[in-house]
Amino acid sequence: MTTLHLFSRSPLLDADALDGLRWVRVGDAVLLTGGAVEALRPGSAAARQLAQLPAEATLHALEEDVQARRLQPERAVTLIDYPTFVDLSVSYAKVISWT
Amino acid sequence: MKFAIVVLSPPQAPSSRRALRFCEALLAGGHELSRLFLYRDGVYNASHATVSGQDETDLPARWRDLIERHQLDAVVCIAAALKRGLLDENEARRYERDGAVNVRAPWQLSGLGQLHEAVQDADRLLCFGGD
Amino acid sequence: MAKSTLVISRQPALGGPGPREALDIVLAGGAFELPLALLFAGPGVTQLLAADSAALEQKDLSANLSALPLFGVEAIYAEAAALQRLGILPEQLPAWVTPLAPDALAALIHDHDQVISI
Numbered sequence: 294m295t296t297l298h299l300f301s302r303s304p305l306l307d308a309d310a311l312d313g314l315r316w317v318r319v320g321d322a323v324l325l326t327g328g329a330v331e332a333l334r335p336g337s338a339a340a341r342q343l344a345q346l347p348a349e350a351t352l353h354a355l356e357e358d359v360q361a362r363r364l365q366p367e368r369a370v371t372l373i374d375y376p377t378f379v380d381l382s383v384s385y386a387k388v389i390s391w392t
Numbered sequence: 393m394k395f396a397i398v399v400l401s402p403p404q405a406p407s408s409r410r411a412l413r414f415c416e417a418l419l420a421g422g423h424e425l426s427r428l429f430l431y432r433d434g435v436y437n438a439s440h441a442t443v444s445g446q447d448e449t450d451l452p453a454r455w456r457d458l459i460e461r462h463q464l465d466a467v468v469c470i471a472a473a474l475k476r477g478l479l480d481e482n483e484a485r486r487y488e489r490d491g492a493v494n495v496r497a498p499w500q501l502s503g504l505g506q507l508h509e510a511v512q513d514a515d516r517l518l519c520f521g522g523d
Numbered sequence: 524m525a526k527s528t529l530v531i532s533r534q535p536a537l538g539g540p541g542p543r544e545a546l547d548i549v550l551a552g553g554a555f556e557l558p559l560a561l562l563f564a565g566p567g568v569t570q571l572l573a574a575d576s577a578a579l580e581q582k583d584l585s586a587n588l589s590a591l592p593l594f595g596v597e598a599i600y601a602e603a604a605a606l607q608r609l610g611i612l613p614e615q616l617p618a619w620v621t622p623l624a625p626d627a628l629a630a631l632i633h634d635h636d637q638v639i640s641i
Contacts (some may be wrong), residue, residue: 294633301407301522309565310522313640315625316632327406328523355410375417382516383393383423389638392400392407392521398639432544432641472544504551512526512557517637 296321297385301392303328304339311342313391317350322385324378325354325370333359333366343368353381394426396514398507399434400521403451408437411520412454419462427510428459428466430499432521435473438466438499459498470501527558529635535566537579542570545641546587553594560598561591562631563620568605571616592619602628 298317302310311332317323323346325332332339333354346352356372373381382388395418401407415425430437437455444450459466473495474483480495495501511517530549534541545561552559563570576583591599603622606613613622623631632638 294636296633299518301410301520303523306523312565316629318629318633326410375413376421378414379418379421379423382395382518387637388516388518389632390519390521390640392519392640400641432540471547472540475540504548505555507548508528508552508555508557511528511637511639517639519639 294386295384297381297388298323299388299390300325300329300332301327301390303331304337304342305331311339311391313389314342314346316389317346319347319349322351322353322381324373324381325352326358327355330354330358330362330364333364333368333370334362335365335367340368353377393515394424394513396427396429396507396510396517397425398429398431398517398519399437400432400519402433402436403439403442405433405521405523407520407522408434408451409449411518412451412458414518414520415458419458425462425464426514427506428455428464429507429510430466430468431472431504431507433476434521435468435476435478438468438473439478439494440496441494456498464498466499467502467506468495468499469507470503473501525557526636527560527634528552529560529562529631529638531562531564531638531640532567532570533565533640534570536569536572536574537576537581538566541641542567542584543582543587546584548639548641549591549596550587550594553591553596556595559596560600560631560635561596562600562602562623562628563605564602564628565605568601568609568611571601571620572611573615589617589619600628600631 304310332343353371399411484493532545549561599620600623603624
């Protein structure tokens with residue numbers, strides 16, 4: 294069962310905000326939203342956590358959250374809008390919100 | 393597809409607005425929102441009493457509008473609501489909280505059984521919480 | 524066939540309504556005889572330790588927890604890594620909870636039809 298892992302907690306506030314990354318398997322996808330997009334800030338500790346993702350797990354982020362924070366990700370990430378967010382949730386068998 | 397949406401964060405949290413925007417997008421995309429369920433601090437999204445500043449987004453009003461426009465099944469967990477001071481007319485009367493009616497249609501207070509029913513019935517479940 | 528639900532309880536004991544609200548989801552599902560599992564993860568493993576909730580004028584949840592098998596919920600797990608991080612030994616845990624190592628935990632998460640993390 295392929296899974297979309299949805300993150301929304303900020304690693305700046307919670308050390309375990311991205312803890313769910315451990316459960317991402319090959320074929321799964323990750324979507325960063327809200328404060329979780331801080332993991333895309335180059336050079337941050339959270340960015341290093343993201344680097345441990347399997348290469349075959351696709352990484353997405355909600356565009357409005359990346360843009361609002363004026364982040365310039367240095368790693369491969371697909372910025373998405375809400376219609377694509379819906380499409381992603383349809384394409385994966387289940388969505389786990391790591392709240 | 394049929395979606396069950398759970399909101400766990402209060403209306404001031406960005407995640408609650410994201411939940412609303414996701415609901416709007418799923419409906420615009422032709423999918424069905426079979427149940428909207430508020431739990432934990434998410435119950436505050438149902439409050440009829442919040443007052444938003446002119447320059448602020450009024451999320452409870454936007455939820456009411458979405459629910460009414462699409463005739464959505466919108467449920468607030470009664471246990472989570474009561475302890476947070478969110479009461480409908482029946483509960484205000486039952487617990488003798490005069491005038492403290494801040495949950496009204498289109499929201500309905502109900503139990504966690506409705507959450508499980510939604511999870512069983514829907515193709516997809518999304519929970520919104522966090523920041 | 525009913526969909527299986529895994530509830531992950533991550534809030535620390537005595538820290539707010541989280542533990543009770545995660546447990547209530549499980550109890551409600553158990554009452555409907557739905558296939559459910561409960562996982563205590565991260566700080567949530569502290570809910571499994573003996574505590575004096577009355578000292579904080581809080582409700583003692585241990586009675587609710589031990590009632591889970593009566594509601595047909597026997598699949599109760601704790602994240603072994605979190606236990607280790609907190610120095611919690613197996614002897615300190617109630618008999619009805621099973622510690623799970625990472626691989627078993629991954630299987631638990633992936634095998635359930637839905638996952639609700641509180």
